[in-house]
Every structure is written in structure tokens, then in C-alpha cells.
Amino acid sequence: MGNIIAGRFDQQISADEARAEILRAGFAEEQVSTFYVSPPGQHDMTLIGGDEIKSHGAEHTERGIAKGGIAGGVVGAVIGAATMPVIGPVAPVVGALVGAHVGDLAGSLSETEDDGTESGTLPYRRSGMMLAISAASEDEEARAVRVLRELQALDIERAEGTIANGDWEDFDPLQPPRLVDLH
Known part of the structure; x- marks a missing residue:
């Protein structure tokens, strides 16, 4: 298990362009994963569909x-x-x-809920195209964050996990993202 830096994009084409730019920045194909994250409640995690048996809202x-x-x-x-x-x-x-x-x-x-964005956390992972980069060092983490910022990625986050064969194997869509400090 290693460190992963990930950013969300609203459009497929933006994620594809970001992937190409990450590869040009020196990351290997095996370090990069691109995939779609479904909206909250639509991850099909239970037998009856949805994420959880109970709706918190x-x-x-x-x-x-x-x-x-x-x-x-x-x-x-x-x-x-x-x-x-x-x-x-x-x-x-x-x-x-x-x-x-x-x-x-x-x-x-x-009844409204605070989305937590001001405190640097999100209560749930927003839907969109996710570009994740496995970073083997702090230097690679900083480079990945820099490139994602330049490409205007949304919700840039740091996580732990494993990317193998272009797949973030242990990705959990229900896990709230830990946003990278954007200041």
C-alpha cells in the first residue's frame, strides 16, 4: 500500500488530457488510474442497490x-x-x-447539511472522473499535486492504496476524501 494523489474532473475529456499530462510529467503508465465515481447512493454496495441500507438524509x-x-x-x-x-x-x-x-x-x-468544504474535508466523495496517481516519494506527491492544480482538478486528495495495472484496487467510494491543502 502506498500514497495516492487523486483529482476529480467533471468531464471525460479533461481527465484524458490530465492523464496525458501526468504521463508527460514523468509518471509511469502503471502508476496512473482513471475511472468514473458514481454519485453518492449509486455505488451498488448492497444487495438491494445503493450504498447503505439506511438513508442518512x-x-x-x-x-x-x-x-x-x-x-x-x-x-x-x-x-x-x-x-x-x-x-x-x-x-x-x-x-x-x-x-x-x-x-x-x-x-x-x-433541512440543509454542511458540505464541509470550508474545513478542508468533504462528507462524501463527489461524482466525476477520477485521476489517481501512485506516488512513491514526497517529491512525486508534490509533482502530482502541482500538475493536478495546473490542470484545475477538483477535490485534489491524498489517500493510501494500491494502483496495479491501471486500477486503484482498494478504492472505496464511500470513504470521504482527505483534501490536499490548497492554500
């Missing part, structure tokens, strides 16, 4: 829906009571139901 949505639904229901009931002379005795019930649905939607949309 659903926890936030459930809390938001509960809060929003209750608030929306109360507001809807008040509005329903105010419109009772026009709609009739079912106005508070209809108002509460409509308010609860609107509150559910607002509650589920209000």
Missing part, C-alpha cells in the same frame, strides 16, 4: 416534516376557522390539512 427530512407539519397544521386551522363563513363547518379541517401539507414540504426543504 432521511433522518433530517423526517425531523423537518414533523416540525413543519405541526406548524402548518396549526396555521392552516386558524386560517380555516377564519374562512368558516365562506366554506362552512369543514373549513378548519380543510385548512389544517392544506397547512400541514405545506408545512411538511417547507420543513423537508429547510
Whole structure:
């Protein structure tokens, strides 16, 4: 197991050009791997598909829906009571139901997650074309990072692993990337 420097590209052609440039920078073909990383949740890691049995995002949505639904229901009931002379005795019930649905939607949309980019980490690996270089020394690491920066690679990271025959054998798409300090 050795050190790997990797960068993400949004387009295949950019990754291909970066691969050619890395090879021109003196890295051997056996040190380089290019592959596509699927979006989070689409790595087919479980028997039923997806990455995990449980959706972590659903926890936030459930809390938001509960809060929003209750608030929306109360507001809807008040509005329903105010419109009772026009709609009739079912106005508070209809108002509460409509308010609860609107509150559910607002509650589920209000839950946001910090993507961690300011602290130098990402909570998940973003999708795109990955170019990975096995670096045998600190000198090679610095050269790989320099070339990836020049080529405007996204999410340049440092990892441990093995690249053999053009394949990053122990790559884990669920492992959050450890970003290289870009300052």
C-alpha cells in the first residue's frame, strides 16, 4: 500500500488530457488510474442497490416534516376557522390539512447539511472522473499535486492504496476524501 494523489474532473475529456499530462510529467503508465465515481447512493454496495441500507438524509427530512407539519397544521386551522363563513363547518379541517401539507414540504426543504468544504474535508466523495496517481516519494506527491492544480482538478486528495495495472484496487467510494491543502 502506498500514497495516492487523486483529482476529480467533471468531464471525460479533461481527465484524458490530465492523464496525458501526468504521463508527460514523468509518471509511469502503471502508476496512473482513471475511472468514473458514481454519485453518492449509486455505488451498488448492497444487495438491494445503493450504498447503505439506511438513508442518512432521511433522518433530517423526517425531523423537518414533523416540525413543519405541526406548524402548518396549526396555521392552516386558524386560517380555516377564519374562512368558516365562506366554506362552512369543514373549513378548519380543510385548512389544517392544506397547512400541514405545506408545512411538511417547507420543513423537508429547510433541512440543509454542511458540505464541509470550508474545513478542508468533504462528507462524501463527489461524482466525476477520477485521476489517481501512485506516488512513491514526497517529491512525486508534490509533482502530482502541482500538475493536478495546473490542470484545475477538483477535490485534489491524498489517500493510501494500491494502483496495479491501471486500477486503484482498494478504492472505496464511500470513504470521504482527505483534501490536499490548497492554500
